Amino acid sequence: MKILLIDDHALFRDGLSLVLDGLDTAIETFEAGSYEAAEVIMRAQPDLDMVLLDLGLPGTSYLDALRAIRQQLPKAFIVILSGTEDYKVVEASLQNGAQGYIPKSSPAKIMLSALQLVISGGTYVPAQILQLKPVTNVATPITQATEHRLTPRQYDVLQQLxxxxxxxxxxSELQLTESTVRAHVAAILKAFNVPNRTHAVQHASQHSWL
Known part of the structure; x- marks a missing residue:
């Protein structure tokens, strides 16, 4: 898998490269400290599989960069990396071609899980940002999920997954025993008719239940 890292901080790129080594696939990484440098790499590597894009690139709007990358690499996964946890920014990113939004403060394990979800076809947005979504009169994710045979507690577990x-x-987070959590996870997999946790989160994301 070919992955392009676009971030103006070399130290962060170095650390992220180490995190990517944890993916269950062979990785070839390319690094760019600016959008202009990224353009050169994208022209030379039109078969890139994934782009990890920093929101704070100097000299360019992140939405302009995102749209341009999506146009140039229509089949690539695009994931935003940012220190900003603003729901409107997340929403704009997803509407303009991103398949994931990962805060830079996320632990390596969370980053890997998020990237694996995106690679499997899902969309990743952390629960703490989803909770910032403005309240509307439409059906809430929990209402929609419970209509599909999940109990409120199972929905809590799904959010944690x-x-x-x-x-x-x-x-520990929900004050449940580990065996109870396993039972809830098994019930979620059965309700969604999916084989594992990653597919459960993917299924829920595709139906906007997260």
Whole structure:
């Protein structure tokens, strides 16, 4: 898999390259410190599989850069990396071609889980940002999810799955035993008719339940 890292901080790019080594596939990384440098790489590597884009690139609007990348690499996965946790920014990113939005403060394990979800066809947005979504009169994700055979507690577990947490960590967060969490996860997989946690989160994301 060919991945292009676009970030103006070399130290962050170096750290991210180490994180990417944890993906379950062979990785070839390319690095750019500006959008102009990224354009050169994209022209030379038109078969890039994924682009990780920093929102704060100097000298260019992130939306302009995002749209241009999507136009130039229509089949590539595009994931935003940012220190900003603003729902409107996330929404604009997804509407303009991104398949994921990962805060730079995320632990390496969460980043890997998020990237694996995107690679499998899902969309990743962390739960803490989804909670910032303005309230509307339309059906809420939890209402929609419970209509599809999830209990409110199972929906709580589903939200935690979306952050990449282990059963033990979910139990600690929700004050449940690890065996109870396993039972809820099994019920979610059965309700969604999917084989594993990643596909469950992907299924929920595709139906806007997260």
């Amino acid at each position: 979306a952050t990449g947490k282990s059963n033990k960590a979910i139990g």
